[in-house]
Amino acid sequence: MLRLPRFRFVSPPSIEEAIHIRTEHPATSMYVAGGTDVYPKMKRRQFQPEVVIAIGGLVRDDFRGGTLAPLADTLPSVAEEGPLPLGPLPLGLRIGAGATLTEVAEHPRVREGYRALSIAAGLVSTPQLRNMGTIGGNVCLDTRCNWYDQSLFWRTAEGYCMKTHGDVVCRVATSSPRCLAVASADTVPALIALGAQINVVGPNGARTIDLAECYREDGINYLALEPGEIVTEIVLPPSDGWRSTYLKQRDRNSFDFPIAGVAAAVRMDRGVVTDARVAITALGSRPVRVDASALVGTKLDDEAIGAVADATHKAARPMDNTSGTISQRKRAARVFADRALRSLRDD
């Protein structure tokens, strides 16, 4: 099998220390949490860090016995008060970025209040990789491309591409001024549809950002984070009145990255939509939030859903660099938006 290159593995005791080490080796270090994407990419020499800094254990959050908690500044913590009754979370939820995808997918509070996230996390790759991979890692997932996600041998034979060698063309579209690698995280559109923010800590302190603002339309510099910043928490707003879902297109029912993904969330009040968000993944270099305002004030009727499905179709810009084809994936954007929204109707 392919083997990992030699590297130095450090497991710092604190986030501050982790940031310090990262800043000391700006060009040659990387953070790692679950390692389900970092290590395979190191084996294929897509990443060649000299120092790998383990942060997964540092961002699992402060709550004993759980990686998810209601917003703690206003609610008693789970550990103190015992399990809270399930139901809408009027104050929201925050998730330590080191929570595994299995933990997120299976957590009763996520299933209850943030169904799209539970579904999306449960559809990532395989059970084994979900047990290792973290939600923070998925949020920061490297963009993918079938010219780039190949071994060093393969890329040598090809002559490399822009993503690893700045002076080489983009193989997907040789005239493209930017890298066209694809945003491929499942949980991100779900989180965007749910209105998530993330807390990050970096060399210049802590800040909170809307997740939707975290991504750039650029396969290389796809994250709008500062060098050295660590995602520590995902913060979800109150779930009352919201219902949500996520639909994923892939070749197989396990293991595969999305080739199209649509998350939809609507807030309903007595059968009428009061707020709505739709977001897509794997249909461009960044996850895109789609304008779903046409749904507001309606009862999720066909016409409004059709308008949003059209908008989703328009927002989808797949290129020929994943499995499947452009037309199939672009079509899936519309069909899945339509199906996702219909599934949120009252029966």
Place this chain on the structure above:
Amino acid sequence: MSELSILGRRLPKVNAWAHLTGSARYADDIRLPRMLYGRLLRSTRPHALIKRIDISRALAYPGVVAVVTGADMPEKMGIMPSTQDETALAVDKVRYVGEPVAGVAALDEDAAYEALSLIDVEYEDLEPIFTIEEALDRDDVKIHDTSKRANVFKEVHLSFGDVEGGFAKADHVREDWFFFEGNTHAPIESHSAVASYDADGKLTLWTSTQVPHYLHREMEKVLGLPRTRIRVIATPNGGAFGGKSDPFGHEFAAALLSMRTKRPVKITLDREEVFYAHRGRHPVKMRIKTGVKKDGEITAVEFQSYLDGGAYASYGIATTYYTGALLTVTYRVPAYKFDGVRVYTNKPPCGPKRGHGTTQPRYAFECQLDKIAMDLGLDPIEYRLRILQPANSRTVNELRVTSMGLGECLRALRDRTSWERKRSERTKGKGIGVAGSAYISGAGLPIYWNDMPHSGAEIRIDRGGGVTVMCGTSEIGQGSDNLLAAIAAEALGVYPEDVHVVSGDTSLTPVDLGSYSSRVTMMAGNATKNAGLKLREQLVTVAAEKLGIPADRVNLAYRKVYDLKDPERSMSFVEAANLAEAKYGTLVGAGSYRPPAGIGGNYKGAGVGPTPAYSYQAAVAEVTVDLETGQLTVDKITTAHDCGRALNPVNVEGQVEGSAYMGYGEIVVEEQIFRGGLHKKPSLLDYKLPTSLDTPKLETILIESVDSEGPYGAKEAGEGPLNPVIPAIANAVYDAIGVRFDETPITAEKILDALGKRDNRGITKDRIGPTGLGDGKADPKRAMRRLEASTEARERKKTQV
């Protein structure tokens, strides 16, 4: 013959626990003292001359012990003696990306890996050929100098019966083109070889191979070491499916590196390298023309196949013939013309994959028969039942058919699947389809011409009643060790767990040609049975004397030797064995098997197709098509398989289900495809092998026709059941959406295209597939330009560093 005591029972495999717990010792599990780790440098060019190889920097790298290149082993080799066009490592020229060029042995894997990048190879690029059409047309580019016409590897032309007259008599003639995309075996165990050249000048090679005997011959030829000093041991294969039945570069490289260093050397391929080793399913374009009477009776068939062979021969001659040979054994074909051509292209060599060469034409023929049934307004099952080739007959191409259970298979399927009801329910997007097929139980001829047995077995009985079977077969997970144990146990009246099987060892076991062409049950089974019956006779003789009864009343079963009339009169198997050893000396029985003469014709090319007995099978597939996304879901596959006799029904069902799953993958998702000369998806993430969550519900019906030639009536079960699944799914998709898929795989994109939902123009199609051969002139220089762009990019990169 008395009642069977072991065969026919649902017993666990004798090696089940070792395989289930992972304690079976595969080649890569072997670690020998002072062992070195080897890796191969592979070509980054699809077609290029090697101008120079400089290994000095690699040799100087810390930890590297030896480096070998093609020049060290220039002898031509290959599985088929008549078409040896390969060398262990490339000499002077490379012909596909991934072809082995040099081998490094080092103290550890990391050093070997790093050293590869220090081997300097200077290439001079040649224009590559990637398609069948280009290969047929381009006389100016030669992948091999041996090709007389363009890049043709082999052409075959056969004609039987009055073809012209047949078509003249026909009331209805159909002509269709098909394309079957290439795919690969993807065994879970990647190829691995450990070579150890000892101080006495003897070489032992442990390797995951299906063909230890053929490899033994090639080792002698390439290494220049007499066969008496080479021992090849086939380790348990973690799946093979035909992909481990060629001699491979890494096996020779490990051997030569061991000879050079006097240390054991292991080379295990990584997953990507397995995709380059390939020898998988050929992409084939096919034209098939069939004439029928009004009632559907076939009057003539004309079949043409164009095989994309990749860069080397492999089994290509056999594959080419197989595309034409077996079309005649399922349904009555009174006149038949077959033209086949296999071409070289600059891609990894294609070879035998489960169903070898018969899968593609079977798909084409069964899809066309479905169309004919529709044209004539006949039910597809009823139609096939009408035109069956009879049992104990000869086909137009002179193949001998013995038992023939296809009719029973089809009838069983009709009942079990509620065929008529489901067929009459018309729900758009839901469909059900059927197809039949046949396969050989072992090739009628060996790969090199000889009059010796195809399989030999030796059985020994020890003084504790233990039985050892020695046979040159290779356990590839199909259950061959289990089968030999069960047959020996049946012959001698003991239990399979009393039998120790030693297989696939050229020093210890008599020659068996290998675990390919579904030959083990038929040939090694018969050899083992014969060996066992010889010993049985000795045991019967001594027991009859001791018990004072005539020999024909002695039976052996359940570790007892007893009087059939008075079972109380008995002795234990051990007692009988000890008596026999006292009388005859050491108890060793040898048996062998060679297919009978006269099972095929005498014309040139008649060597491919004959077999002691054909297995027959049919499958019904039920599918759902998502009309909006184009997603095809196969809900259920029911396979009926005529295996002659199920010597172990669990084992047979496992083979049938495995075949159905593999066939499903081939038509729904899998494809070995290239972008330029580069494999597009050389990983298990990107090459979409179905997962357990994708596998349809599988049901198996076993049909037992009890064949006269098979051991205890058995025929093959490992390959044939793959074939009907593929056309059954294509026919079910037609039933679901009214679109013919005359090419594989059936992707969402193609379904959307047919439904007019691929773009805004809304043009629907009733068929997806080729309409003929392309002209081969579609921008022939494109690949070269692409290559140059890459090279330039690389050069730019170099100058900047």
